[in-house]
Amino acid sequence: MLAFILRRLGSAAIVLIFVGVLAFILFRYVGDPVNQMVGIDTSIADRDRLRESLGLNDSVIVQALRFLGHAAMFDFGVSYQFKRPVAELLIERMPATLELSLISALLSLVIGIPMGVASALGKDRWYAKLLQAVSLAGISLPTFLIGILFIYLFSVTLRWFPSFGRGDTVKLGTYWTTGLLTSSGLRALILPAMTLALFQMTLIMRLVRSEMLEVLRSDHIRFARARGLPARSINFRHALKNSLVPVITVAGLQLGSVIAFATITETVFQWPGMGLLFLQSVQNVDVPIMAAYLLFVAAMFVAINLVVDILYLAVDPRLKTTSKAH
Amino acid sequence: MSAPLLSVRKLRVEFATRKGPLVALDDVSFDIARGEVLGVVGESGAGKSLTGLAIMGLIDPPGRIVSGEILLDGERIDHLSEDRMRLIRGPRIAMIFQDPLTSLDPLFTVGDQLVETIRAHQPLSAQAARQKAIGLLGEVGIPAPEQRVDSWPHEFSGGMRQRVVIALAMCAEPELIVADEPTTALDVSVQAQIIRLLKRLARERGLSVMLVTHDMGVIAETADRVAVMYAGRVVETGPVREVVHAALHPYAQGLMAAIPTLETRAVRLAQIPGSMPRLAPRTRPYCAFHTRCDKRFEPCSSIAPPVTRMGGREVACWLHEPVPAGAAR
Numbered sequence: 001m002l003a004f005i006l007r008r009l010g011s012a013a014i015v016l017i018f019v020g021v022l023a024f025i026l027f028r029y030v031g032d033p034v035n036q037m038v039g040i041d042t043s044i045a046d047r048d049r050l051r052e053s054l055g056l057n058d059s060v061i062v063q064a065l066r067f068l069g070h071a072a073m074f075d076f077g078v079s080y081q082f083k084r085p086v087a088e089l090l091i092e093r094m095p096a097t098l099e100l101s102l103i104s105a106l107l108s109l110v111i112g113i114p115m116g117v118a119s120a121l122g123k124d125r126w127y128a129k130l131l132q133a134v135s136l137a138g139i140s141l142p143t144f145l146i147g148i149l150f151i152y153l154f155s156v157t158l159r160w161f162p163s164f165g166r167g168d169t170v171k172l173g174t175y176w177t178t179g180l181l182t183s184s185g186l187r188a189l190i191l192p193a194m195t196l197a198l199f200q201m202t203l204i205m206r207l208v209r210s211e212m213l214e215v216l217r218s219d220h221i222r223f224a225r226a227r228g229l230p231a232r233s234i235n236f237r238h239a240l241k242n243s244l245v246p247v248i249t250v251a252g253l254q255l256g257s258v259i260a261f262a263t264i265t266e267t268v269f270q271w272p273g274m275g276l277l278f279l280q281s282v283q284n285v286d287v288p289i290m291a292a293y294l295l296f297v298a299a300m301f302v303a304i305n306l307v308v309d310i311l312y313l314a315v316d317p318r319l320k321t322t323s324k325a326h
Numbered sequence: 327m328s329a330p331l332l333s334v335r336k337l338r339v340e341f342a343t344r345k346g347p348l349v350a351l352d353d354v355s356f357d358i359a360r361g362e363v364l365g366v367v368g369e370s371g372a373g374k375s376l377t378g379l380a381i382m383g384l385i386d387p388p389g390r391i392v393s394g395e396i397l398l399d400g401e402r403i404d405h406l407s408e409d410r411m412r413l414i415r416g417p418r419i420a421m422i423f424q425d426p427l428t429s430l431d432p433l434f435t436v437g438d439q440l441v442e443t444i445r446a447h448q449p450l451s452a453q454a455a456r457q458k459a460i461g462l463l464g465e466v467g468i469p470a471p472e473q474r475v476d477s478w479p480h481e482f483s484g485g486m487r488q489r490v491v492i493a494l495a496m497c498a499e500p501e502l503i504v505a506d507e508p509t510t511a512l513d514v515s516v517q518a519q520i521i522r523l524l525k526r527l528a529r530e531r532g533l534s535v536m537l538v539t540h541d542m543g544v545i546a547e548t549a550d551r552v553a554v555m556y557a558g559r560v561v562e563t564g565p566v567r568e569v570v571h572a573a574l575h576p577y578a579q580g581l582m583a584a585i586p587t588l589e590t591r592a593v594r595l596a597q598i599p600g601s602m603p604r605l606a607p608r609t610r611p612y613c614a615f616h617t618r619c620d621k622r623f624e625p626c627s628s629i630a631p632p633v634t635r636m637g638g639r640e641v642a643c644w645l646h647e648p649v650p651a652g653a654a655r
Contacts, residue, residue: 220429
């Protein structure tokens with residue numbers, strides 16, 4: 001088990017170094033850093049001095065190693081537009097994005113799995129067909145459209161929830177601000193979380209449904225029926241557990257993309273998270289933020305994959321013996 | 327003769343397809359007495375497994391029992407609700423399937439599965455059920471059952487898994503076991519052990535067994551009586567010795583001739599030319615075997631042969647039946 005985790009950490013490091021090199025190329029070669037930092041009236045001599053002091057005249061290898069070394073210490077340089085360290089900016093914005101993403105991931109599991117089970121068990125009933133039809137809408141409507149529709153319906157027309165922002169937040173510790181402890185924070189969270197969750201929810205529902213239909217046809221379920229086990233146990237103990245193994249992978253990867261690509265939802269709802277920061281940095285060619293964001297997303301996917309693999313071990317006993325045997 | 331434990335009467339199963347129904351079982355009748363092992367043979371697609379599933383009430387849509395009845399101890403069980411059928415499956419009739427590798431839930435230990443099955447039918451404490459599970463594993467020949475009860479299915483070999491499957495089928499002490507090709511997926515040396523185990527359980531517990539297989543060797547040494555199926559019909563039933571040595575139906579004769587023996591060193595094994603016809607949309611107005619039969623004559627291709635009783639045997643073939651007048655064209 002420990003060897004397995006260490007091995008996975010090793011390959012994670014390789015992935016991160018590779019992405020780090022990509023981030024460096026982005027950082028160094030997209031636009032001229034000096035031009036981004038100085039005004040139009042700066043003299044050429046001043047520019048050269050700055051170039052020298054930033055180390056931009058060193059060889060590419062030295063620059064790359066320096067970039068990676070700094071990145072390993074969470075030093076991603078200074079944002080061109082905000083004139084503040086990038087790491088500070090990201091940490092400031094991270095709680096908003098993580099809260100939004102985790103809540104919507106939770107929503108999509110808590111609602112998506114039961115919907116999937118219901119539509120698999122009641123295969124030919126009207127509600128299963130209704131769920132299938134609705135899920136098709138959920139999977140094909142673009143997120144920004146859903147967000148705008150929600151705003152129009154629940155903010156503008158019904159006036160139930162605010163249409164933008166994060167509401168009041170409370171500071172927890174040095175870095176973390178949370179909107180989960182105030183009523184205005186919670187109210188502000190509902191619309192963006194639902195918007196972000198809708199796609200994942202329908203995806204998970206459809207996945208659970210198809211997996212479960214597959215498992216219900218399998219030999220061991222037929223044998224369970226032939227032994228006279230109650231339907232409740234067959235459906236929810238044996239069939240559901242067997243259906244969830246592939247769901248874990250997809251849910252994990254989806255959580256990654258929810259965090260990484262909450263950008264659109266954050267923009268629609270003006271949610272002060274990392275996604276919004278990233279979009280602003282793209283508009284302003286704020287390359288240090290883009291490079292750091294790229295690394296952050298990569299690190300997160302690697303971490304989630306590791307967690308998914310460990311969860312596999314917990315759910316499926318067959319993997320334990322094979323990893324023991326190696 | 328006492329009343330049979332299981333009696334299948336004129337059973338007909340159809341599958342609804344987009345192009346209309348297809349008849350998978352037609353006019354299937356046979357009995358199984360208490361303590362008797364009935365072998366059911368026939369080639370793939372003859373309806374052997376489907377007959378087993380029909381008895382268990384496990385035919386999934388689009389298949390359904392259209393007519394006929396299945397009687398257990400004189401009571402009809404073919405139209406019971408799922409809830410009442412659940413009380414039959416396990417305590418009255420159990421079924422084991424072909425592939426022991428896929429018959430067990432991979433995510434639960436064999437002990438969990440045994441205990442769950444025992445407690446589904448008997449009001450036992452978890453501890454008592456576990457003791458019973460260990461006892462059952464020992465009875466089906468799993469060595470060191472106290473330790474093995476906590477093993478996962480994938481930690482057993484194929485033959486051992488089939489023993490676990492049999493233990494699971496025995497949990498609620500059934501009167502009849504439907505064994506659907508229980509040895510097909512196993513290698514030959516293990517096959518004999520599993521068959522011996524089934525025979526021993528049948529003898530010690532007075533179990534009836536419906537043994538579905540296409541292995542005539544297994545039938546010959548295990549079964550008391552045999553039913554030969556062809557294209558969804560039972561073409562011949564009778565005591566195993568008589569059917570093996572003097573089959574009445576040409577198809578059964580062909581099957582028996584195809585059993586390889588050590589004495590006759592044939593260069594080529596005997597075979598029946600041609601293949602079984604596909605499912606038909608309605609009862610065939612002729613004998614389904616006539617295209618492959620070398621003894622066919624006029625009525626075979628125009629009228630389906632009725633079942634004739636000849637002593638302890640039954641056969642559906644015009645060779646053993648007076649041909650009705652006017653049948654010959």
